[in-house]
Amino acid sequence: DAKTTQPTSMDCAEGRAANLPCNHSTISGNEYVYWYRQIHSQGPQYIIHGLKNNETNEMASLIITEDRKSSTLILPHATLRDTAVYYCIVRTPNSGYSTLTFGKGTMLLVSP
Amino acid sequence: NAGVMQNPRHLVRRRGQEARLRCSPMKGHSHVYWYRQLPEEGLKFMVYLQKENIIDESGMPKERFSAEFPKEGPSILRIQQVVRGDSAAYFCASSSSAASDVLTFGAGSRLTVL
Numbered sequence: 018d019a020k021t022t023q024p025t026s027m028d029c030a031e032g033r034a035a036n037l038p039c040n041h042s043t044i045s046g047n048e049y050v051y052w053y054r055q056i057h058s059q060g061p062q063y064i065i066h067g068l069k070n071n072e073t074n075e076m077a078s079l080i081i082t083e084d085r086k087s088s089t090l091i092l093p094h095a096t097l098r099d100t101a102v103y104y105c106i107v108r109t110p111n112s113g114y115s116t117l118t119f120g121k122g123t124m125l126l127v128s129p
Numbered sequence: 130n131a132g133v134m135q136n137p138r139h140l141v142r143r144r145g146q147e148a149r150l151r152c153s154p155m156k157g158h159s160h161v162y163w164y165r166q167l168p169e170e171g172l173k174f175m176v177y178l179q180k181e182n183i184i185d186e187s188g189m190p191k192e193r194f195s196a197e198f199p200k201e202g203p204s205i206l207r208i209q210q211v212v213r214g215d216s217a218a219y220f221c222a223s224s225s226s227a228a229s230d231v232l233t234f235g236a237g238s239r240l241t242v243l
Contacts, residue, residue, distance in 0.1 A: 055172075063231050
């Protein structure tokens, strides 16, 4: 699985969009980008994933650059409850089974 | 539709005792994963199980740790003769298929070894 690089921490004002970047310059053609988050003292929560097209669901949007070397997770209207560590993971699907590798992630702090 | 259920949520053991952590996957999920999160560290994969089978235990310490997922009942992570270094949060996750990377995690079991 390709390595990812994320900023250690980010701040966002409540109600504004939170844009969390992730670099994955060594991503290969069949690898997907997954995002999970972990709110303090809770288990990780799946957010979204994508291959090359932008994706949107009820939680967030995922924007993947055309060369696929980086992506951005967008929380359109951040709330205090979105304060969490956000993990970007690159993974080849159907590679047998899932053993996700969680890096250090980005600590997003949403402030009033 | 209950999610992944883990119990106990908090467990305190003295050095040398045994710890048993239980995980009931989501309904319809037959693939279970255990992860460990040491204080101030990231999550590390421990073991992947399907019903009655251990598929990958490459992340589990060779001694004192074992896992099972019987035909009936929850998956169990067992730690024998606990040491202080075993103090951590242990998370269980489940998925509907082996190839899915969309895992549903439980709230975790926090083990404290005195």
